Amino acid sequence: MKTIFISLLTLITFANLHAQKLSSPNTELQLKFELKKDGTPTYTLSYKDKTVIAESKLGLELVNDDTSLLNTFEITDISTSTFDQTWSPVWGEQSSIRNHYNEMAVTLLQPSKDRYIIVRFRLFNEGLGFRYEFPKQEKLTYFVIKDEHTEFAMTADHTAFWIPGDYDTQEYDYTTSKLSEINELFDEALTGNASQEQFSKTGVQTSLMMKTSEGLYINLHEAALKEYSLMNLNLDEPTLTFKSWLTPDAIGNKAYLQAPAVSPWRTIMVSDAATDILASNMNLNLNEPNKIDDTSWIKPIKYMGVWWEMITGKSSWNYTDDLPSVKLGETDYTKTKPNGTHAANTAHVKEYIDFASKHGFDALLVEGWNEGWEDWFGHSKDYVFDFVTPYPDFDVVEIQNYAASKNIKMMMHHETSGAIRNYERHLDTAYQFMNKFGYTSVKSGYVGDIIPRGEHHYGQWAINHYLYAVKKAADYKIMVNAHEAVRPTGLRRTYPNLIGNESARGTEFQAFGGSKPNHVTILPFTRLIGGPMDYTPGIFEMDISKLNPDNNSHVNSTIANQLALYVTMYSPLQMAADLPENYKRFMDAFQFIKDVAVDWEESHYLEAEPGEYITVARKAKNTSSWFVGNVNGITPRKTSLKLDFLEDGKTYEATIYADAKDAHYKTNPQAYKISTKKVSSKSTLKLKSASGGGFAISIIEK
């Protein structure tokens, strides 16, 4: 690890100091911190000499504290420093990541209250991160945040790619509109969900992606969210200023802090190149280094699952239809009538194991294996699952042995139903069960409103829980893929056993009515800024009625687009989500899924436009192989793909999986063509992407 650390401690007489500037390493970004006359702290950000974030306030409102931490500050110290270090993640888009920023820490004293805070700014080439720090001190020990008052003042009515602000879910399709249109389009943007609560018709979630009329890209998000509540943004329409809006607990408070404490980092990325936004590691770099000593048990996973057939309604999670309700430990399932559609049965699981093993997959997820699925949803049920009791037709030991014999790891499923206390009561025994029966990773879920009632998925209470579960999992050498939990904000750097999250509108919604065809060209700019997404791609049968006649949903994507997702939707955890029988019909296309890597040495974002297209090339770790993916939005498009990222002097064979000439996400999604070509770093490929289409290429050294 190459480390250059230069510290410049600047002590100036601060009595009359009101403003201070900071530059990014390449000087393109300029930050100005300024204290107003009334002692309100503000910041301004410019890019290449043009203001991007106009003067924006900072501060926090406290409960039972009239003065709060909003104004009447004085600067008592400004420290600046530079940091430049390269580090290696356990897994990721790159094997080596540079962390290079200029930092400014401003100490703000509130004389009337004899207390102080620090606002720390880190300016990277691609963006700004800043946070509030509350050092240990006599006059600031315990305090409750009523709301945070951080502003992000936009300079014009930009185009935004947004979803409605919500305390419980991110599973919305994106709306592309001007900021001034958010209000009128808000209701339309709302679709139903098992758990949701909005707070304002101009509320939006992060990360928020924007593009100005001058072609500048701006992204707002947060990093290192822990022991705090999630930040949404609320637009003040007259001033086009976004204001932070934290998530309340059951009694309306936003966060409970004990000094010493820090807020999460608020991040602003700016570039005239959209690919810079996607390529940035700023969110990761703002997180603390890895805390897990031995990471040998943490490995990226390519998996299949007994799952999609339930999502489509072809099969059921529940074992029987006999029971109006279940009481775990009292309900005798052997006395009920099996419904005949319960997919998680030993024989069927073994079929999946056979297929997955034959095709080189690492793991198999099985949902619906455990008692309790008959009434798990919609009843605010507390003792809903115990995570250790299988249904009568799921033989844990037999499956464990069979999977082991086929070199398949079993992936556990813990649906919590949002009943957090119940999950924590069972967590140790649930993890011990996993260790005992060979489950190395767990997909956890939080479907439905959180229990304790009144709490939200994105409140401090639940956020504390999610990390508690991840840390405890590490004690048991278990990898975690948490669905419906808080969207990630880079904690995977500190806890690399957190290998996945959903926390956005994933592939399952294609079976719940479909998602917009350009959805996957937006997600990497929004949801994925803070971390990978278990998007569960790889659907080959777009007409869901073929799986379940009662479900007329359509997957708004071509097969080539589905293949591309393994490259464009970064995740160390990649699922081939469809049913084996659907793959069997397109084994040539399936070959790409078998070949594509899940862990990367390098990643090059070649071209990108939010809502339109993304093209990425990645080099697989410890190989000379490359994989390229393109996902396309509504408008058919041509790409001139230069392969100059390949190593000079080598020859490769490229296998290109592309949309057929007449492919279309809706009318002809399964039309693709596969071709091979000898290529080198000097080659250029001419490719066409259909509407909702794309292409995927594997490039193997020859």
Place this chain on the structure above:
Amino acid sequence: MKTIFISLLTLITFANLHAQKLSSPNTELQLKFELKKDGTPTYTLSYKDKTVIAESKLGLELVNDDTSLLNTFEITDISTSTFDQTWSPVWGEQSSIRNHYNEMAVTLLQPSKDRYIIVRFRLFNEGLGFRYEFPKQEKLTYFVIKDEHTEFAMTADHTAFWIPGDYDTQEYDYTTSKLSEINELFDEALTGNASQEQFSKTGVQTSLMMKTSEGLYINLHEAALKEYSLMNLNLDEPTLTFKSWLTPDAIGNKAYLQAPAVSPWRTIMVSDAATDILASNMNLNLNEPNKIDDTSWIKPIKYMGVWWEMITGKSSWNYTDDLPSVKLGETDYTKTKPNGTHAANTAHVKEYIDFASKHGFDALLVEGWNEGWEDWFGHSKDYVFDFVTPYPDFDVVEIQNYAASKNIKMMMHHETSGAIRNYERHLDTAYQFMNKFGYTSVKSGYVGDIIPRGEHHYGQWAINHYLYAVKKAADYKIMVNAHEAVRPTGLRRTYPNLIGNESARGTEFQAFGGSKPNHVTILPFTRLIGGPMDYTPGIFEMDISKLNPDNNSHVNSTIANQLALYVTMYSPLQMAADLPENYKRFMDAFQFIKDVAVDWEESHYLEAEPGEYITVARKAKNTSSWFVGNVNGITPRKTSLKLDFLEDGKTYEATIYADAKDAHYKTNPQAYKISTKKVSSKSTLKLKSASGGGFAISIIEK
């Protein structure tokens, strides 16, 4: 066990049935159940042919259900039966308890909703218990209670002994007044508390004790409170009707139920003898039989504690005064300055062990032994204790060995600060720690508002937790004494390792300003109806300023009254709460505490008047010894005590600890006289009790 079980199943055509009667075994109590024209269920109770409870409604209001379970019922079944069984508790006031009642179960169908409930009545000689039952059925699975609408219609403006209705505490002094005066006296009755929330100026808690102008005693309470929220009562002044008022959760709902389910029993005791109220086992009998197979590890305890010196302010729980706040695991106590007043240090604990051992005690409680006491209170702190990390001056192993060598069991202390999730996260390791280091029982505490915020001490959420902790403790063979938890309602029958609760205004309040001198003549009629109280008596130094010059509190009791409490305030867990040095000054009086038993074969309530006096005689289990106690209220009083409970033909020596002639709880509390006398079953003792005084007698066979 002698069991007589007679079941009479009566099937009648119910089409036109609206009313049904039930008698108690001795026929003195008569119940009438009646369905009103609009299908509202009601009940009426009479005693010796006079109405005691006028026509009172039954029913429940549900969330999202207009019809609710309030009316439009039809009777579809009435079953009556008789039960007569004698059973033995693991410990108690008697070694053998008779459970004898006549039962009537009324099935009520709501045709419009195609669902039904059962109201089950059990009529004992001393009172009525009834509950709602929700059998498993298709149209009633999950439901949320908005409020229960059970009424208790009083027939006149009775005298009541009450405390303000509250969702979080029972630690109030009692007010004696007419029902019509509750409203005006309510504010005065409210004293401060670490956690409290009232709901109505005519709200009162249970058990509620009343006396009519004709000298009839009435007691309202509940039994078997679990998976439900606590019932307070709200008086409707014009009709003098008490209505049930359940405790809300964070979002205002009262209870979440899943059929099959039952409500707690609502109990009404009636007698013209106040002693019948105290002697009743109805509350216990309404609970389910013991569920713990091996109870050999459950034993009543006489203990002392490193506690009173902190309660009085003489010493501190916390180790240091240096720290404004603590972060467990990060705070290094060895680097702080000990405050010199930390009582829970090894040497001092050994002094207590010496004294307790020398005088035949079973156990020693130590509070303030563990890291975290510097900021445990008033900060809504989540991770407040870990229950396993001692202060630098508390040597766990040395104390374990020393206690064992002196035949003293250590009693653990788990103050949770109301942070329920934190306690549950640490519960297993905390109990394992106890097993490892020789702690056989634990005093747990819930001081301060409950976390998760918005929940209440008496809500379903917390009530579920208290029982969870007790059940888990049984797995570790640990006895539990829970303070600030819900007041007991007989669950000790089912879980006999629940050996104590506080959940009322205990002796500590004598150091916080004092309690009314007749407080202890009321508590057995109110708080103790549902179970024993760890009242922690035995204070010999009434002038608290002698322990701590800054504390001018006075213990409003004479020494004789303190001794009597070991007999009158039933508990299998009895503390000699004062400091050894105070006992050393009155070793002759202390002898009674050493001699008194903590487990009983028989108990005879000889005379009682709520607010005035209670006299009890109890026979110690497996001995021929008897102990008598009298506690007296404000008015000095004479007792003519017939010893006809003694065994005929035996001679005994009675040692009488009585108030001296001029004793008075305030002006001369430490004046007592001890005399001995030969007695038999034919003897009568003439005794005088001072104001706030009493007497205690040990009667040993000679």
